[in-house]
Amino acid sequence: MLVRGWRRSWQRRSKLERIDLYSRLTISVIPWLFTLSWQLTPFKSDIRHAPLPIALGVALLLVSLTQCLLSNRNVESSYAHYLDVAVFPGKRQLPPLFLLLVNLGLLAALVGIDGVGDPGLLIMMLNAPIAFAITQSLLVPVRTFLIQSFAFTALSVVVLAVAGVRGGMLAGVVPTSLFGSLLVLISVRPSAWSLKVMWQAEDARDLQARLAVAEERLRFARDLHDVMGRNLAVIALKSELAVELAQRGRPEAVDQMVEVQRIARTSQQEVRDVVRGYREADLSTELAGARGVLSAAGIECEVTGESGDRLPGPVQSALGWVVREAATNVLRHGDPRRCTIRLNTSAGAAVLRVENDGVKSDGAENGAGGGAGVGAGPVPGGSGLAGLRERLRVLDGSLEAGPAGSGLFRLTATIPLEPAAPLGAVVPAARGEEPATEKAPALQEEAR
Structure with missing residues (x-):
């Protein structure tokens, strides 16, 4: 014994x-x-x-x-x-x-x-x-x-x-x-x-x-914030619109609630993708989705410049997240009437600019920069800009956000194309994240 x-x-x-x-x-x-x-x-x-x-x-x-x-x-x-x-x-x-x-x-x-x-x-x-x-x-x-x-x-x-x-x-x-x-x-x-x-x-x-676990938690939190932020903002917007239409006895309220149901189901699938670690933003889909949700909210949205289809996959994914976060914050903050999204690419870098009006002179939170007003920084406790900077840092990119004068707010994301993002490279969205292996389903269709 x-x-x-x-x-x-x-x-x-x-x-x-x-x-x-x-x-x-x-x-x-x-x-x-x-x-x-x-x-x-x-x-x-x-x-x-x-x-x-x-x-x-x-x-x-x-x-x-x-x-x-x-x-x-x-x-x-x-x-x-x-x-x-x-x-x-x-x-x-x-x-x-x-x-x-x-x-x-x-x-x-x-x-x-x-x-x-x-x-x-x-x-x-x-x-x-x-x-x-x-x-x-x-x-x-x-x-x-x-x-x-x-x-x-x-x-x-x-x-x-x-x-x-x-x-x-x-x-x-x-x-x-x-x-x-x-x-x-x-x-x-x-x-x-x-x-x-x-x-x-x-x-x-x-x-x-332990650091790997902590980084994975940060990745999950950032992806969940980026995935759900805009969808929840659109759901809230369309729900308010449906309530107003229902109160007036308009049959269009049913159409708005059907759209809310569709977006909710899409969000469920995206959350599953985040949990599996397969979540990757598609630039073309995000540009179309941003135009659709902003237009549905009564904001005139213009997408100009290049389509970005020829950019390396990691660069498209990172810029797709920038478009999603920018559109989310335009919906959440201030009272903008117009938003312009411009993508320019050259041999040296890809530059994405998101510009909107409606910046309040008293420094209230608004704009594409995650709630920055005139003379103000990011919203205390917010994670939008921090998450975007983490994503861009992987590709040696940078992010600038702030007032551009004349009541405008501008967010600029720059990613060098050589040598930080070679064609065909697979770069995770965050440190400690497994490389994405499949595209997520379309995020948003154009809202009615």
């Missing part, structure tokens, strides 16, 4: 979590492996078989095993400190440091009573700093760790020299002590660094996924 539970726990972990667990377990095993091999080996032949040397050797072994326990206790906290997850409490390193000094003192005592041979001394000296260094290597920078290692080596040389170690044996203590510390550094530190990089990459992927 224990094995099954452990297996289920292992299988529930992600690949990165398994690597993390494996790294921590490996680091926890290292001090035990070295202690049980290097600290026990001298008992066979290097420690003199007498009561006092054996007692000191056993005490040294117990101190080393305690160092292993403390090292394992600090592995989690030191890893968390290195990964910038938590701060390691500095006081937890004081007991391991004290035991390291005790270990060095016991080695000096064994040397002082001539209780250990030279090979045994070097082996135990090699093991002495490992348990403490495992945690320390994760808590301080590499440069600081190396300085501390040299300091411990120098202290070891001084202590063992006082205990009676001389000549080549004393010189051999230097590389032996440094080797133990460097062994820990090159095995533990790179492992922790690799783990940190992998966790950072995992966090970056999570962040990228």
Whole structure:
């Protein structure tokens, strides 16, 4: 049952979590492996078989095993400190440091009573700093760790020299002590660094996924605003007209409500297209739809210039959204009597201008620019102009909107044709949106 539970726990972990667990377990095993091999080996032949040397050797072994326990206790906290997850409490390193000094003192005592041979001394000296260094290597920078290692080596040389170690044996203590510390550094530190990089990459992927979701939400909100804005404005307009006609007993009220029903059904299909991510505005359809709905609202609408049929698909789609948003705002704001839509193309850029009158001198919201009046900016909280600028920015285009004098309001959309919009390119309507794969049905027919 224990094995099954452990297996289920292992299988529930992600690949990165398994690597993390494996790294921590490996680091926890290292001090035990070295202690049980290097600290026990001298008992066979290097420690003199007498009561006092054996007692000191056993005490040294117990101190080393305690160092292993403390090292394992600090592995989690030191890893968390290195990964910038938590701060390691500095006081937890004081007991391991004290035991390291005790270990060095016991080695000096064994040397002082001539209780250990030279090979045994070097082996135990090699093991002495490992348990403490495992945690320390994760808590301080590499440069600081190396300085501390040299300091411990120098202290070891001084202590063992006082205990009676001389000549080549004393010189051999230097590389032996440094080797133990460097062994820990090159095995533990790179492992922790690799783990940190992998966790950072995992966090970056999570962040990228969250940003993709946020961008998709913005895309959906913008498309829904652009799709439903004009249709709802037309429905409201025709509903008001139908009410007035019904109140007068005119049979044309039925025709207006039939038209409202048709537009509502078209809106349903367009919303489905937005949800599927297939929504793409058609410039010719939008120009015809804008002329129809504005004319139905009693606004004289003139579409001049080129048809735009030869423009690349992404450019047509972007300009189609501009026409739709501009027509929506002409219906919503001010009291315009005339609106002109002009499309000019050249080798360098496609320029669409939408101009309407009816701008109020007191700065009230009106005009094709999403509710900008004389000296006023976009409507607070509005998303029309912001959405259009996002669409045009994908194609390196720009959008300008503002009063043009003489009570006029002008919206100008410019999209460079080379090299931002190569012929046949498929450019999504917004960042993070899948490329459109089919045309939406006709948006609007000419209103009666």
